[in-house]
Amino acid sequence: MRRRDVVVALSSSEDDGIPPPSKTKTKTKTKTKTRQTQPRSTSRRNSKKPRLQQHQHQHPPMFNAVNCDALDKDFSDAFMEFQQGAGYRWSNNGELWVEKYKPKSLEELIVHKKKVEEIKIWLKERLTLSKEEFRTLALVVRGPAGVGKSATIQIIASHLGARLCEWNTPTPTLWQEHIHNSTSGKQYTSKLDEFEIFVETIRKYPSLSFSCSSGSSSPCVLLIDDVPLTNGRSALGRLCNSLHVLARSTVIPTVIIITDYSKAESADDRSHYFDVLQSALESAGASKVTFNPLTINSIKKTLSRICEEEQCHVTSEQIDKIAKASGGDVRHAITTLQFLSLRLGHTVSSSLINPTMSCSKEDSEVNLPDDGCCLPFGRDETISLFHALGKFLHNKRDASVTAFENNVFTLRKRFTRLPLMMATPEKVLDQAHGQARVVTDFLHENVLEFLSNDAIDDAWTVASYLSDADNLLGIALPWSMSRKYEAESIVQSVAASVAVRGVLFGNSHPAISRWHSIRKPQLWMIEHSALRNKFEMVRHRIEGYNALKLADVCIMATEYKPTLKWIEHNVTEYFDSHRMVEENECRMEGLDEMDWTSCGKSDDIEDW
Amino acid sequence: MLWVDKYRPKTLDKMMVHEDIAINLKNLVTEQDCPHLLFYGPTGSGKKTLIMAVLRQMFGASAEKVKVENKVWKVDAGSRKIDLELTTLSSNNHVEINPSDAGFQDRYVVQEIIKEMAKNRPVDARGKKCYKVLVLNEVDKLSREAQHSLRRTMEKYSASCRLILCCNSSSKVTEAVRSRCLNLRINSPTEEQIVRVLEFIGKKEGLQLPPGFATRIAVQSNRSLRRAILSFETCRVQQYPFTSNQAIPPMDWEQYITEIASDIMQEQSPKRLFLVRGKFYELLINCIPPVIILKRLVSELLKKLDAELKHEVCHWAAYYEHRMCLGQKAIFHIEAFVAKFMSIYKAFLIATFG
Numbered sequence: 001m002r003r004r005d006v007v008v009a010l011s012s013s014e015d016d017g018i019p020p021p022s023k024t025k026t027k028t029k030t031k032t033k034t035r036q037t038q039p040r041s042t043s044r045r046n047s048k049k050p051r052l053q054q055h056q057h058q059h060p061p062m063f064n065a066v067n068c069d070a071l072d073k074d075f076s077d078a079f080m081e082f083q084q085g086a087g088y089r090w091s092n093n094g095e096l097w098v099e100k101y102k103p104k105s106l107e108e109l110i111v112h113k114k115k116v117e118e119i120k121i122w123l124k125e126r127l128t129l130s131k132e133e134f135r136t137l138a139l140v141v142r143g144p145a146g147v148g149k150s151a152t153i154q155i156i157a158s159h160l161g162a163r164l165c166e167w168n169t170p171t172p173t174l175w176q177e178h179i180h181n182s183t184s185g186k187q188y189t190s191k192l193d194e195f196e197i198f199v200e201t202i203r204k205y206p207s208l209s210f211s212c213s214s215g216s217s218s219p220c221v222l223l224i225d226d227v228p229l230t231n232g233r234s235a236l237g238r239l240c241n242s243l244h245v246l247a248r249s250t251v252i253p254t255v256i257i258i259t260d261y262s263k264a265e266s267a268d269d270r271s272h273y274f275d276v277l278q279s280a281l282e283s284a285g286a287s288k289v290t291f292n293p294l295t296i297n298s299i300k301k302t303l304s305r306i307c308e309e310e311q312c313h314v315t316s317e318q319i320d321k322i323a324k325a326s327g328g329d330v331r332h333a334i335t336t337l338q339f340l341s342l343r344l345g346h347t348v349s350s351s352l353i354n355p356t357m358s359c360s361k362e363d364s365e366v367n368l369p370d371d372g373c374c375l376p377f378g379r380d381e382t383i384s385l386f387h388a389l390g391k392f393l394h395n396k397r398d399a400s401v402t403a404f405e406n407n408v409f410t411l412r413k414r415f416t417r418l419p420l421m422m423a424t425p426e427k428v429l430d431q432a433h434g435q436a437r438v439v440t441d442f443l444h445e446n447v448l449e450f451l452s453n454d455a456i457d458d459a460w461t462v463a464s465y466l467s468d469a470d471n472l473l474g475i476a477l478p479w480s481m482s483r484k485y486e487a488e489s490i491v492q493s494v495a496a497s498v499a500v501r502g503v504l505f506g507n508s509h510p511a512i513s514r515w516h517s518i519r520k521p522q523l524w525m526i527e528h529s530a531l532r533n534k535f536e537m538v539r540h541r542i543e544g545y546n547a548l549k550l551a552d553v554c555i556m557a558t559e560y561k562p563t564l565k566w567i568e569h570n571v572t573e574y575f576d577s578h579r580m581v582e583e584n585e586c587r588m589e590g591l592d593e594m595d596w597t598s599c600g601k602s603d604d605i606e607d608w
Numbered sequence: 609m610l611w612v613d614k615y616r617p618k619t620l621d622k623m624m625v626h627e628d629i630a631i632n633l634k635n636l637v638t639e640q641d642c643p644h645l646l647f648y649g650p651t652g653s654g655k656k657t658l659i660m661a662v663l664r665q666m667f668g669a670s671a672e673k674v675k676v677e678n679k680v681w682k683v684d685a686g687s688r689k690i691d692l693e694l695t696t697l698s699s700n701n702h703v704e705i706n707p708s709d710a711g712f713q714d715r716y717v718v719q720e721i722i723k724e725m726a727k728n729r730p731v732d733a734r735g736k737k738c739y740k741v742l743v744l745n746e747v748d749k750l751s752r753e754a755q756h757s758l759r760r761t762m763e764k765y766s767a768s769c770r771l772i773l774c775c776n777s778s779s780k781v782t783e784a785v786r787s788r789c790l791n792l793r794i795n796s797p798t799e800e801q802i803v804r805v806l807e808f809i810g811k812k813e814g815l816q817l818p819p820g821f822a823t824r825i826a827v828q829s830n831r832s833l834r835r836a837i838l839s840f841e842t843c844r845v846q847q848y849p850f851t852s853n854q855a856i857p858p859m860d861w862e863q864y865i866t867e868i869a870s871d872i873m874q875e876q877s878p879k880r881l882f883l884v885r886g887k888f889y890e891l892l893i894n895c896i897p898p899v900i901i902l903k904r905l906v907s908e909l910l911k912k913l914d915a916e917l918k919h920e921v922c923h924w925a926a927y928y929e930h931r932m933c934l935g936q937k938a939i940f941h942i943e944a945f946v947a948k949f950m951s952i953y954k955a956f957l958i959a960t961f962g
Contacts, residue, residue: 441937444940448878448879448881448885449878449882453877453878454877455878456876456877456878456947456950456954457951458878459878459881459947459950460947460948460950460951462947463881463943463946463947463948464947464948466940466943466944467940467941467943467944469940470935470936470941471931471934471935473935474934474935522889523889523937523939526892526939527892529893530893530894530895533894533895534895538695538706538709554895554896554897554900555651555834557894557895557897558859558861558896558897558900559834559859562859562860563610563838563841563842563859564610565860566842566845566846566860567841567845
């Protein structure tokens with residue numbers, strides 16, 4: 001497959017004039033490859049196709065450069081170099097493991113049984129019973145990438161003996177192609193247009209569109225794997241509309257797959273976008289199945305099965321790490337595994353060539369670094385600041401461990417704490433990219449709610465550690481040292497560490513775990529409005545207080561202002577009333593803002 | 609105009625308190641050789657009044673023709689340019705600023721302003737070069753760096769300008785600056801002096817003072833003359849013919865702190881701590897300096913406290929006051945103090961009452 005891909009890509013780049021294939025329906029499962037080869041235009045293809053097929057049949061396992069003689073000479077040279085340079089033989093496993101170990105039966109699926117069952121029943125009912133019994137024949141399957149949505153549908157369909165028809169996503173048009181097309185007089189149709197046309201066809205000629213593709217009488221399931229992406233409100237509206245029409249008018253069971261992006265990945269309204277699509281479909285009466293990320297255990301099982309079959313030597317710890325790093329994405333996990341075994345194989349072969357190096361090299365390459373966050377592969381392991389804060393504040397500890405005999409020091413009872421149920425706090429901070437000041441402020445704002453209401457001693461411990469952290473942050477480094485960034489960053493990270501560990505240590509009687517919302521520090525708002533009030537006072541100090549001197553702000557705040565307010569309250573003749581009113585308004589504004597921070601801007605966090 | 613400003617003595621001769629210092633200052637200024645001056649002492653003792661009178665003595669009535677300017681200073685701080693906005697009060701011969709308004713960039717202010725002042729020295733009527741005076745308020749709030757640069761500029765430009773510094777506590781001014789100045793400690797006026805001033809104002813305003821009334825104000829003012837005059841005026845607004853048992857209204861923030869103190873005494877729990885934090889925020893919004901909040905809070909708490917706890921509470925108050933000065937955000941330290949107090953007090957209650 002790998003090999004074929006290469007060839008196809010080349011040939012398609014040779015004939016640029018091909019229009020993007022439109023709404024051809026194939027029944028093959030391997031979409032990408034066949035889709036691209038099918039609509040090849042006439043004359044050139046005729047001359048080449050036999051050759052392609054020829055080498056495919058004659059030398060299936062090995063890619064031999066000699067066979068490429070019909071292809072571009074340069075390319076074959078380059079490919080030769082690539083092949084030799086890589087130093088790795090494709091021969092025995094020239095396939096991506098993701099393709100190779102694609103689940104082939106229901107048993108091999110590692111999706112949760114209930115979900116599989118749910119979809120199976122849904123499909124079965126709709127395939128066997130008559131169409132009039134259901135309001136709609138559409139199903140929305142939604143979930144993050146790599147959890148086996150498409151695979152589940154495909155397997156269930158084949159299990160039920162149904163044909164799977166797909167709307168073939170048209171290949172995206174490149175800009176060069178577009179230019180080329182427009183000069184040759186071809187019209188550009190957007191993917192959305194094509195999708196609309198497709199939906200229209202289904203609506204108008206329901207039986208026609210599927211019967212033509214095959215003569216058999218086996219039931220048919222329509223799968224829409226790639227919903228076209230749209231940009232802008234009107235385009236989204238059109239897409240929603242056509243999805244709605246599709247869900248309403250389809251006469252064969254239709255499965256629409258929506259792949260979620262995780263929220264952390266796209267802070268913008270991408271996820272919102274899919275919500276809109278889903279609600280459009282559901283309003284048309286489509287049923288819905290949501291897939292969750294796969295569990296680490298099931299991924300681990302799959303990985304070790306592959307390891308056995310491939311006979312590669314990956315330790316169970318490494319599998320564990322890969323599974324954890326994958327974040328429930330089995331496709332990613334398998335690719336990572338293949339990459340890892342590739343690395344291993346590579347080092348082994350190079351160590352054979354160069355035996356003196358073998359020991360050190362194997363040591364350095366095979367042993368993965370201990371901390372998961374700097375694996376040479378894997379998904380980005382960053383977590384959001386709120387996630388980290390939740391970890392710190394909830395302070396989950398491993399209650400099962402009771403003995404401390406393995407400790408080197410025996411601590412007094414009041415200093416002993418159960419082990420933490422998380423990575424070292426510094427690491428968590430690191431992953432969350434928490435800045436010391438921000439983290440400290442957030443902890444200060446929220447920590448009191450997480451203390452048991454009797455534990456005032458704990459409150460003091462926490463408060464004193466936070467005060468320590470604040471002092472560390474307030475350290476004015478000597479002029480010579482403040483130029484050096486390391487010194488400052490050390491102070492920062494120490495301060496963050498003190499704050500976090502202080503909160504973890506101090507909170508020895510946590511409140512009963514319940515749902516909390518984490519608030520944004522009110523302190524920021526307070527500081528802001530205090531500063532504004534101060535400026536206000538400074539600005540008014542001359543004309544307002546009518547003095548020949550500059551009064552200190554603190555004296556104005558503590559003495560002049562209360563007096564003036566008092567006087568103003570009783571008699572107005574003493575003072576220009578207009579200004580005081582203004583000041584009062586300013587005060588009121590400050591209060592309003594406080595309310596706003598406390599209720600409006602709270603970020604919700606679940607109890608984990 | 610408030611009475612505090614209305615009855616402020618304009619010249620050194622008219623001083624009603626610190627007459628001895630006023631006479632000495634007058635002699636000093638008339639001899640033409642005025643050193644740098646550092647006035648320090650508690651609030652409401654008359655430092656500013658003395659400074660103004662000294663300026664008037666030096667430059668005559670022109671010192672009172674002041675103009676207010678909101679000036680933007682462009683400062684070249686090594687790698688970047690900083691814009692600083694600062695209010696200045698200036699006459700021909702003197703400039704008054706509050707450098708600590710500029711926050712942590714205060715060191716640039718001191719340098720730049722003094723430099724600029726030194727550049728254009730005024731020439732007096734007889735064509736003789738004379739010096740300009742720079743009045744710096746709240747010197748004790750200047751950062752260490754600013755004080756060091758102040759010292760340097762003091763030496764460099766001493767020919768062309770004189771500094772008059774004013775602060776509450778000389779202990780927060782570096783030795784180097786202090787030793788270059790003539791230090792003048794301005795004590796708080798005694799209660800008798802305050803009573804005298806109040807009676808003087810009462811006479812000028814044509815008010816009838818019941819016996820003992822002025823004394824009560826003086827006692828409550830905590831020996832701050834400004835405070836005494838302000839509350840005197842408040843009383844006048846509140847109720848005129850004075851009655852001898854008339855209540856003297858406290859400042860609103862003080863009342864608020866009293867409330868906080870009773871909150872703390874009532875219940876000791878994290879929830880209460882959170883409630884108290886909200887009240888501190890309210891005070892901070894109104895620019896009440898955190899140190900004053902803490903001080904006031906401690907004195908309120910001590911009033912209600914058992915004698916055996918007082919020592920410990922004072923210790924922790926001092927501890928956190930110090931840390932407040934070192935740290936960045938005062939609320940952290942105030943809160944730590946309150947938590948500590950709650951913890952101590954709760955343990956005490958449990959030990960005493962079971």
